[in-house]
Amino acid sequence: MNRDLTQTVARIAGVNPRACMRCGKCTGACPAYDEMEYHPHQFVSMVETGRIDELLRSKGIYTCLSCFACIERCPRQVEPARLIEAVRVLAERKQGADHLRPQDIPARLDPDMPQQAITSALRKYRR
Amino acid sequence: MQRIGVFVCWCGTNIAATVDVQAVSDALAKEPGVVLSANYQYMCSQTGQDLIETAIREHALTGVVICSCSPRMHEQTFRKTVARAGLNPYLLEIANIREQCSWIHKDRAQATEKAIILGRAAIAKVQLNTPLQAGQSPVTKRALVIGGGIAGIQTALDIAEAGFAVDIVEKQPTIGGKMTQLDKTFPTLDCAACILTPKMVDCAQNEKIRIFSYSEVEAVSGFVGSFRVTIRKKARYVREDVCTGCGLCTEKCPQKKVPNAFNLGLDTRRAIYIPFAQAVPKVAVIDADYCSMLKNGKCGVCAKVCAAGAIDYTQKDELVECEYGAIVAATGYNPIDLSGYDEFAYSRSPDVVSSLEFERLMNAAGPTGGTLLRPSDKTHPKTIVFVQCVGSRCSAEGKGKTYCSKICCMYTAKHAMLCREKYPDTDVYVFYIDVRTPGKNFDEFYRRAVEEYGVHYIKGMVGKVSPEGGKLKVQASDLLDGRQLHIDADMVVLAAAIEPDKSARPLATMLTASMDTNDFFTEAHPKLRPVESPTAGVFLSGCCQGPKDIPETVAQASAAASKVIGLLSKDSIVCNPCVAQPDELMCNGCSSCEKVCPYGAITYLDKEFRGPNRTTLLRRVAQVNPAVCQGCGACTVACPSGAMDLKGFSNRQIMAEVDAICR
Numbered sequence A: 001m002n003r004d005l006t007q008t009v010a011r012i013a014g015v016n017p018r019a020c021m022r023c024g025k026c027t028g029a030c031p032a033y034d035e036m037e038y039h040p041h042q043f044v045s046m047v048e049t050g051r052i053d054e055l056l057r058s059k060g061i062y063t064c065l066s067c068f069a070c071i072e073r074c075p076r077q078v079e080p081a082r083l084i085e086a087v088r089v090l091a092e093r094k095q096g097a098d099h100l101r102p103q104d105i106p107a108r109l110d111p112d113m114p115q116q117a118i119t120s121a122l123r124k125y126r127r
Numbered sequence B: 001m002q003r004i005g006v007f008v009c010w011c012g013t014n015i016a017a018t019v020d021v022q023a024v025s026d027a028l029a030k031e032p033g034v035v036l037s038a039n040y041q042y043m044c045s046q047t048g049q050d051l052i053e054t055a056i057r058e059h060a061l062t063g064v065v066i067c068s069c070s071p072r073m074h075e076q077t078f079r080k081t082v083a084r085a086g087l088n089p090y091l092l093e094i095a096n097i098r099e100q101c102s103w104i105h106k107d108r109a110q111a112t113e114k115a116i117i118l119g120r121a122a123i124a125k126v127q128l129n130t131p132l133q134a135g136q137s138p139v140t141k142r143a144l145v146i147g148g149g150i151a152g153i154q155t156a157l158d159i160a161e162a163g164f165a166v167d168i169v170e171k172q173p174t175i176g177g178k179m180t181q182l183d184k185t186f187p188t189l190d191c192a193a194c195i196l197t198p199k200m201v202d203c204a205q206n207e208k209i210r211i212f213s214y215s216e217v218e219a220v221s222g223f224v225g226s227f228r229v230t231i232r233k234k235a236r237y238v239r240e241d242v243c244t245g246c247g248l249c250t251e252k253c254p255q256k257k258v259p260n261a262f263n264l265g266l267d268t269r270r271a272i273y274i275p276f277a278q279a280v281p282k283v284a285v286i287d288a289d290y291c292s293m294l295k296n297g298k299c300g301v302c303a304k305v306c307a308a309g310a311i312d313y314t315q316k317d318e319l320v321e322c323e324y325g326a327i328v329a330a331t332g333y334n335p336i337d338l339s340g341y342d343e344f345a346y347s348r349s350p351d352v353v354s355s356l357e358f359e360r361l362m363n364a365a366g367p368t369g370g371t372l373l374r375p376s377d378k379t380h381p382k383t384i385v386f387v388q389c390v391g392s393r394c395s396a397e398g399k400g401k402t403y404c405s406k407i408c409c410m411y412t413a414k415h416a417m418l419c420r421e422k423y424p425d426t427d428v429y430v431f432y433i434d435v436r437t438p439g440k441n442f443d444e445f446y447r448r449a450v451e452e453y454g455v456h457y458i459k460g461m462v463g464k465v466s467p468e469g470g471k472l473k474v475q476a477s478d479l480l481d482g483r484q485l486h487i488d489a490d491m492v493v494l495a496a497a498i499e500p501d502k503s504a505r506p507l508a509t510m511l512t513a514s515m516d517t518n519d520f521f522t523e524a525h526p527k528l529r530p531v532e533s534p535t536a537g538v539f540l541s542g543c544c545q546g547p548k549d550i551p552e553t554v555a556q557a558s559a560a561a562s563k564v565i566g567l568l569s570k571d572s573i574v575c576n577p578c579v580a581q582p583d584e585l586m587c588n589g590c591s592s593c594e595k596v597c598p599y600g601a602i603t604y605l606d607k608e609f610r611g612p613n614r615t616t617l618l619r620r621v622a623q624v625n626p627a628v629c630q631g632c633g634a635c636t637v638a639c640p641s642g643a644m645d646l647k648g649f650s651n652r653q654i655m656a657e658v659d660a661i662c663r
C-alpha cells in the first residue's frame, strides 16, 4: 500500500476518498462501464487502499469519458472522476511529452464532440 | 469571615487526563477565604456527594465551589447536596473545567492553568453570593399537543387517561397524520387504518380531549406551568357544530378537478371535501383556492344541498386564547421533495413514484381502489424497481440530508413483499446501500422478503432512469456481482428521505425550543432526557425529534405524556430565584428594560418617595414579576442607570469574577 501516492492523488483531486460509502451510484451511472476494467467505485477504494500502481497500469483511466456523471451523482462528494483525473495527471507527470499536440486539434474537431473531451484528449492519447 | 470549600472533580479521566487536578486543588487552597480544598474521582457519585456534605458540616463552610462538568449537567445535583448539609443551595458555584477546559485543550500545562483561573473566578464570585429563596408558581392543569399524528394522538390519550385536560392543535382538517396514508404496517403487516382509526375516535370521544383541527399555533407566551397560547382556527366555511359529515356536498360540488392532497395528487377531489371516510372530526372543508363561490361569488351549490345548513361562506379565521401548564411538540415529518432528482426521472415520468405515493397506490381507499396500476396507463406493472436512500445519507451540498431516514429499509421490504404476495408474477428489485434492520422482528421481516417472497435485493445503486417507449430503462450497479445492470422496469419507487415539517422551525422560535441544523427538535439530553426540550415545560413526541417508525413514535409519545403528567400533577412548581430586581432608588422609569424583556416580566408603578424637606415625590419605577422573569439578564445590560440587577448574578459578582480572571 502506498500512502504517499494516495495522498498525492487525493490532494490533486481535492476530494476525500474515505467519504465514500460504497453505494455504487457512480458505477450505476457510468456510461463507459463496459469499456473500463475498474469501475468508478473501485477507483475510489483503490485510491483509498493505495493501489495506485495498478490504476496507473490500467487502460481504464483513459477510457473514462470525463462525462462527470459520477461527479454529478455521488452523494458523498467523493466524485470519482476527479480521482481518475488525478491519476491521469500522475501518469502525465511520470511520462512527459504530449502525443496529441495542440496544433493537431483543429483537424480533429467534430461539431458533436464536447469541448471537455478535447481537453481530456490532450492528456489521454499520450501513450 | 468566609469559609469556602473547593472540590475538584476528576470526572474519571475526562478531566484528570488533561488537567492536573492535584495542582488545581493545591493552587485553589491558597485563595483567600478557602479553608478546604479537595479532589475526588467522581464528585457526583454518592461518595463524592458525601464528601462535600461532611466537609460542609465539619468545616462550617459558608460557600462551596465545585470544579467539574458544566452546570447544565450537575448544578441541580450539587445544589441538593449542599442543601442536605444545611447550606443555602445558592451558596454554591460551579467552575466548568470539563467542557470549557479539559475537553477543548490538549496541552496539560495550559489546561491546568486555565482550570485554576476558572476556579479562582468561582471563588471570587461565591464570596459575594447571598442566600436565595426559590418562589412557587402555580401550574395550569391543561396540556397542549401540537400536531395530531400518531405521536400527538398517543400523547393526548395518555394525558387524558391520567385525568388531565388536553388540547390537540392539528393543521390539517383531520387528525391522524401520515399514518392515515399508509396501507399496511411493518413488521406485522396489519392495516394502518385498523389500528389508527380507533385511536382517532377515542380522541374525539374522550371528554378530556379537545381537538382544534384545521388550526395552527399563532403565538406563545409565558413559561412552564402557565403558557398562554393563541390558536388560529382557520376558516373551513363549514360550521363544525352543524355539519353531520354526510358528504352530500362533496358529491355535488361542480369543481371536480382539485388535486387530492390525501392521495398525494394521484387523483382529484371536489372544492368541498372530507379528507377521507374515517376523518376525525368528520366535517367538510371548503378549499378556498378552488371554490368558485369564494373566488368570484358564483355557485353556492353546497349550501343548497346541505340539509343541515352547515355551509357558511362568510366564516373567518378565529383566534382562541388558552392557558396551558405544558406543551408537547408532535409536528412529525414529510418526505422530501423529489423534483430535483432528475437522474431518477421523477418529474419526467408518472410511473416513477415516491414510497408514500406507492402506499396510496396499494391502498383500498387510494386512487386505484387498491389495485396496483401504473399512473401513466393504468396497467399492471410487471417489473418494479425500488431505490433506497434517495436523498438520505447524502453530504453533497443541496442534494439531500446527511442523516439516515431510518424507516425506509423496513417500508421498502414491506412494499416489495406486498407486491410479490399480491402479484406473484411481478419481478421486484430492491437497490440498497446497506439494509438496516435493528428492531424487534425487523431482520426476520427483511429476510422473509428475500427468502420466502423472492425479492431481488441488489447491493448497489440506480444511477440513471430513462423513460423510453412506455418503459423505464434503469441502469444500476450490482457491486457484489461486479456488473452494471440494465433493467426494463414498469415502475420505479423511490424511498425518499424524510425531513421535519416546515412549520416546525417557526414553531420552535415561538416556544423558544432549540433545534438542530436539520430542523429536528433537540432533546434536553441525547441519552438521559430524550423526550424533553431544554426549554422547561416543552416536551417532544414522535418524528419531530428525529426519524422514527410507529412503535418508536408511540413509545416516545407515551414517555412524553408521562413527563407532562408528572408536571401537571404538581399544584405549583419551584421558580428560579435568580431573577431580576430593580433598585427603585436608582431607577428613573425610562422603560428601557421593558422593551428588551422577551418574557414581558417588567411593568411600572408610580410610587411615593421621600423628597427633601419633608416633601413626597411621585416617581415611576420598574417592577419585575418574579414568576415570569426567566433570569435572562437582558434588562440588566439595557438599564442606563445600572438600576437592574440579577439575583445570583449581580454586576458586582460578575465584575469580581472578571477581576479574578485578570489577576
Ligand SMILES: Cc1cc2nc3c(=O)[nH]c(=O)nc-3n(C[C@H](O)[C@H](O)[C@H](O)COP(=O)(O)OP(=O)(O)OC[C@H]3O[C@@H](n4cnc5c(N)ncnc54)[C@H](O)[C@@H]3O)c2cc1C
Residues within 6 Å of the ligand: B146, B147, B148, B149, B150, B151, B152, B169, B170, B171, B172, B175, B176, B177, B178, B179, B182, B184, B185, B186, B187, B215, B216, B217, B330, B331, B332, B333, B334, B335, B355, B356, B359, B407, B411, B414, B501, B503, B504, B507, B541, B542, B543, B544, B548, B549, B550, B551, B553
Ligand atoms: C412510505 C412510508 C411508509 C411507512 N410505513 C411504516 C410502517 O409500515 N410501519 C411503521 O412503523 N412506520 C412506517 N412509517 C413511519 C410512520 O409514518 C411514522 O413513524 C409516523 O407517522 C410518525 O408519526 P408522527 O405523529 O410523529 O408524525 P406525522 O404522522 O407526520 O404527524 C404529524 C402531524 O402534525 C401535524 N402538524 C405538523 N406541523 C404542525 C403545526 N405546526 N401545527 C399543527 N399541526 C402540525 C401534521 O399535519 C400531522 O398531522 C412509514 C413512513 C413512510 C414515509
Ligand code: SF4
Residues within 6 Å of the ligand: A026, A029, A030, A031, A032, A033, A040, A063, A064, A065, A066, A067, A068, A069, A070, A071, A080, A081, A084
Ligand atoms: S466521468 Fe468517467 S468514470 Fe465517471 S461516469 Fe463518466 S465515464 Fe464513468
Ligand code: SF4
Residues within 6 Å of the ligand: A019, A020, A021, A022, A023, A024, A025, A026, A027, A040, A041, A044, A073, A074, A075, A076, A077, A078, A079, A080
Ligand atoms: S457514488 Fe460516491 S459514495 Fe457512492 S460509491 Fe461512488 S464514490 Fe462512493
Ligand code: SF4
Residues within 6 Å of the ligand: B252, B253, B254, B255, B270, B271, B272, B286, B287, B290, B291, B292, B293, B294, B299, B300, B301, B302, B303
Ligand atoms: S360553493 Fe364552492 S365548495 Fe360549494 S359547491 Fe360551489 S364550488 Fe363547490
Ligand code: SF4
Residues within 6 Å of the ligand: B579, B580, B596, B597, B598, B599, B600, B601, B602, B624, B628, B629, B630, B631, B632, B633, B634, B635, B636, B646
Ligand atoms: S432578566 Fe430582565 S429581561 Fe430577562 S426575563 Fe427577567 S426581567 Fe425580563
